Amino acid sequence: MDNKTLEDIFEGKLAKNEMIEPKDWMPDNYRKHLLRQISQHAHSEIIGMLPEGNWISRAPSLRSKLVLLAKVQDEGGHGLYLYTAAESLGTSRDEMLDALHTQKAKYSSIFNYPTLTWADIGAVGWLVDGAAIMNQVMLQRTSYGPYSRAMIRICKEESFHQRQGYEVMTHMAFGTPEQKEMAQDAMNRWWFPTLMMFGPPDIESPNSENAIKWRIKRETNDQLRQRFVNQTVEQAEYLGLTIPDPNLKWNEAKKGYDFSEPNWAEFKNVIKGNGPCNKERLEARNKAHKNGEWVRAAAAAYGKKQMEEILAA
Numbered sequence: 001m002d003n004k005t006l007e008d009i010f011e012g013k014l015a016k017n018e019m020i021e022p023k024d025w026m027p028d029n030y031r032k033h034l035l036r037q038i039s040q041h042a043h044s045e046i047i048g049m050l051p052e053g054n055w056i057s058r059a060p061s062l063r064s065k066l067v068l069l070a071k072v073q074d075e076g077g078h079g080l081y082l083y084t085a086a087e088s089l090g091t092s093r094d095e096m097l098d099a100l101h102t103q104k105a106k107y108s109s110i111f112n113y114p115t116l117t118w119a120d121i122g123a124v125g126w127l128v129d130g131a132a133i134m135n136q137v138m139l140q141r142t143s144y145g146p147y148s149r150a151m152i153r154i155c156k157e158e159s160f161h162q163r164q165g166y167e168v169m170t171h172m173a174f175g176t177p178e179q180k181e182m183a184q185d186a187m188n189r190w191w192f193p194t195l196m197m198f199g200p201p202d203i204e205s206p207n208s209e210n211a212i213k214w215r216i217k218r219e220t221n222d223q224l225r226q227r228f229v230n231q232t233v234e235q236a237e238y239l240g241l242t243i244p245d246p247n248l249k250w251n252e253a254k255k256g257y258d259f260s261e262p263n264w265a266e267f268k269n270v271i272k273g274n275g276p277c278n279k280e281r282l283e284a285r286n287k288a289h290k291n292g293e294w295v296r297a298a299a300a301a302y303g304k305k306q307m308e309e310i311l312a313a
């Protein structure tokens with residue numbers, strides 16, 4: 001079949017909202033776009049384990065320790081689902097991890113901010129996972145089958161993550177004055193970096209046009225950011241916390257809140273590697289990868305022996 005026919009079949013599947021599967025023909029640029037996005041999504045999941053992981057040993061109660069432990073383990077699993085989805089596009093785990101470890105690949109800017117207090121763990125669960133859910137629920141309808149199925153699985157666990165964060169913030173916001181102050185401080189520090197998670201403004205997003213055309217994204221960066229703000233303002237009001245944006249105001253005409261743009265120069269600087277924790281995160285990641293070498297070698301040897309026994313049987 002010539003390329004034109006293959007292209008028509010691909011476009012036809014998209015037009016009928018059918019999933020594109022690994023064995024289907026797809027344009028090289030569609031494959032490259034997905035590889036970039038899914039692998040960076042996976043990197044974000046495993047790097048996201050670090051800022052929360054460093055509070056597991058300092059959680060204020062056994063219950064909060066157990067909940068945080070479960071959440072961090074979930075993030076590791078989300079990374080594995082997503083690396084597996086990316087591998088179906090013709091890359092390897094080693095290639096993707098090498099791109100992360102050598103800073104050729106990105107991960108979400110949000111994880112380059114420090115978690116300074118226990119309230120930060122609440123803010124990360126409530127705001128960061130809340131933003132991630134907003135994005136990932138939309139990605140359940142993405143056109144690439146393995147990515148969509150990974151999102152459906154991940155979204156089920158993300159809602160627990162957001163609830164655990166909101167529970168921590170509720171406890172602090174209705175606690176002692178010092179706890180409420182700690183919760184407000186975390187809100188102040190995490191609000192705008194969370195809005196950056198949705199990506200640059202649509203007008204400056206080089207990937208969005210193709211992402212929408214190929215139904216990889218079903219909503220744009222700005223649309224998701226707006227929906228997140230609309231939903232979160234009421235949650236903050238319930239907590240009695242102030243969103244650190246003097247321009248936040250309900251706009252009846254658009255049935256949504258007007259709000260200040262995040263500091264996009266800061267955003268660009270963080271994704272260039274100059275955020276507060278970029279160096280620390282990559283050092284921790286490289287160290288973990290190195291220390292895990294023996295585990296990977298043992299698993300590979302075991303798998304090889306298993307295969308030899310199956311073939312010999």
Ligand code: 3HC
Pocket residue numbers: 036037040041042044045048075106107108109110128129132135158196197198199200204205206207208211221271
């Ligand atoms: N952090 C780092 N890089 C970012 C970014 C962010 N918050 N937002 C955008 N970028 C990068 C893009 O990767 C792109 O660079 P590249 O071409 O080198 O990859 C550039 O900035 C321009 O952005 P675009 O909007 O044009 O790029 P996309 O169309 O890919 O949109 C995105 C960016 C919205 C992040 C999209 O890639 C996406 O939806 N990715 C999947 C979701 C995801 O990765 N979420 C990250 C958080 S996961 C998480 O929080 C897990 C939770 O459980 C803890």
